Amino acid sequence: MRKKIVAGNWKMNLTSEEALKLNTAIDTFVAKNEPKCEVIHFSPYIYLNEGINSVESIAIGAQNGYPEKNGAFTGEISMYQLKEIGVRNILIGHSERRQIFKETDAFLKSKVDAATNLDLTIFFCCGETISQRENGKHVATVITQLENSIFHLSEEQFKNVVIAYEPIWAIGTGKTASPAQANEMHQAIRAAIQKNYNAEIAKKTSIIYGGSCKPTNASELFHQSDIDGGLIGGASLKSEDFMSIISTYK
Ligand code: PEP
Numbered sequence: 360m361r362k363k364i365v366a367g368n369w370k371m372n373l374t375s376e377e378a379l380k381l382n383t384a385i386d387t388f389v390a391k392n393e394p395k396c397e398v399i400h401f402s403p404y405i406y407l408n409e410g411i412n413s414v415e416s417i418a419i420g421a422q423n424g425y426p427e428k429n430g431a432f433t434g435e436i437s438m439y440q441l442k443e444i445g446v447r448n449i450l451i452g453h454s455e456r457r458q459i460f461k462e463t464d465a466f467l468k469s470k471v472d473a474a475t476n477l478d479l480t481i482f483f484c485c486g487e488t489i490s491q492r493e494n495g496k497h498v499a500t501v502i503t504q505l506e507n508s509i510f511h512l513s514e515e516q517f518k519n520v521v522i523a524y525e526p527i528w529a530i531g532t533g534k535t536a537s538p539a540q541a542n543e544m545h546q547a548i549r550a551a552i553q554k555n556y557n558a559e560i561a562k563k564t565s566i567i568y569g570g571s572c573k574p575t576n577a578s579e580l581f582h583q584s585d586i587d588g589g590l591i592g593g594a595s596l597k598s599e600d601f602m603s604i605i606s607t608y609k
Contacts, residue, residue, distance in 0.1 A: 360378075362397060362587065363393075363396035363399045363565070363608050364396055364397045364589075365402045365588050365591065365607075366399040366401060366504045366588070366589070367385075367397050367592075367596075367601055368422065368453070368592050368595060369402055372502060372596055373596065375406060375409070378402060378407060378410065379401075382402075382406075382410045382413055383399065383414070384598040385398060385417055385602070385605075386413075386414040388605070392605075392606070394605050394608045395607065395608040395609070396588055396605065397418065398416070398417040398605055399417060399448055400417060400418075400595070401420045401421065402419055406407060407419055408445075411445040418448055420446060420450065420455070421438075421439045423449075423450065423453075423469065423475070424436060424449050424474065425438065425473075427454040427572070438477050442478075442479060448454075448479065449479050450481050451471055451474065452484040452485060452504070452529060454486045460589070464504065464507035467508040468507065468508040469489060469510075471512065474528075475519065476608070481520050481530065484524075484568075485507050485522065485524060485525070485548075486524060486527050486529075486530075486569075487499065487528075488527050489527070494509045501544060502547065502551045507577060517552075517556055517560060517564070518563075519565070521565045522545050522552075522564065522566045522567070524541065524548060524567070525568070525569035526568060526570050526588070530569065531592060531593060532571060534570075534571060535570055535573075538582075539583075541568045541583065542586060545586055549561045549564070549566060554606050560561065562572050562583075565588050566585060566586065566587055567587055568580055568581075568586050568588075568589050569591065569592065570588075571592075573592050573593075574592075574594065577603075
């Protein structure tokens with residue numbers, strides 16, 4: 360059985376008080392209900408330390424990290440520093456990092472290597488724009504993103520990878536990929552993993568979906584054959600909504 364994962368991407372949201380409250384509420388909920396999935400909050404840097412020290416049943420991950428260990432990189436936080444405070448999971452390749460901060464496939468590859476060297480679990484995000492989908496290039500776009508930044512890892516290293524398929528046109532827009540559209544892409548990703556690695560690794564890799572996932576659509580999405588959970592933005596900021604999504608795996 361593949362690992363199921365429900366992860367919240369808080370992005371640049373919440374006050375410190377709200378962050379602590381949300382971490383505590385979800386941690387308590389998970390401890391009590393023991394859902395059959397791993398639950399992670401990808402939190403802003405400044406709340407990581409307190410988050411890590413205040414939860415027991417969920418994980419707290421980082422939304423970003425700089426690949427160099429240390430040095431003259433004003434304003435950056437290294438993955439090494441993150442690991443040192445107890446971070447075990449990191450997002451790499453989110454479309455907001457690709458689009459707003461112009462992170463290239465080559466730079467993402469260097470982040471993948473740094474995270475791998477630190478034994479961090481990588482949540483590698485990939486996804487197409489609406490025009491790439493309309494032009495029938497969505498599958499090729501996503502597979503190229505994987506080939507350019509993560510498929511160079513060895514079989515052993517790839518075991519620390521979770522793929523998050525997030526169609527850009529569905530992020531924060533209220534438009535969700537239909538369960539069939541999402542599952543088709545997850546199957547294509549799994550087939551590409553099988554081609555680059557082997558059937559066993561393809562079968563074991565968790566591939567989660569992100570893009571306007573909410574309580575009303577999570578269940579249908581998560582019950583698709585190749586969808587192993589979700590990366591949740593907006594709906595992870597409201598404890599009731601996030602609990603409801605987690606409960607898909609009760
Ligand atoms: C995300 O940013 O990873 C995301 C999936 O956002 P939303 O759920 O708000 O579309």
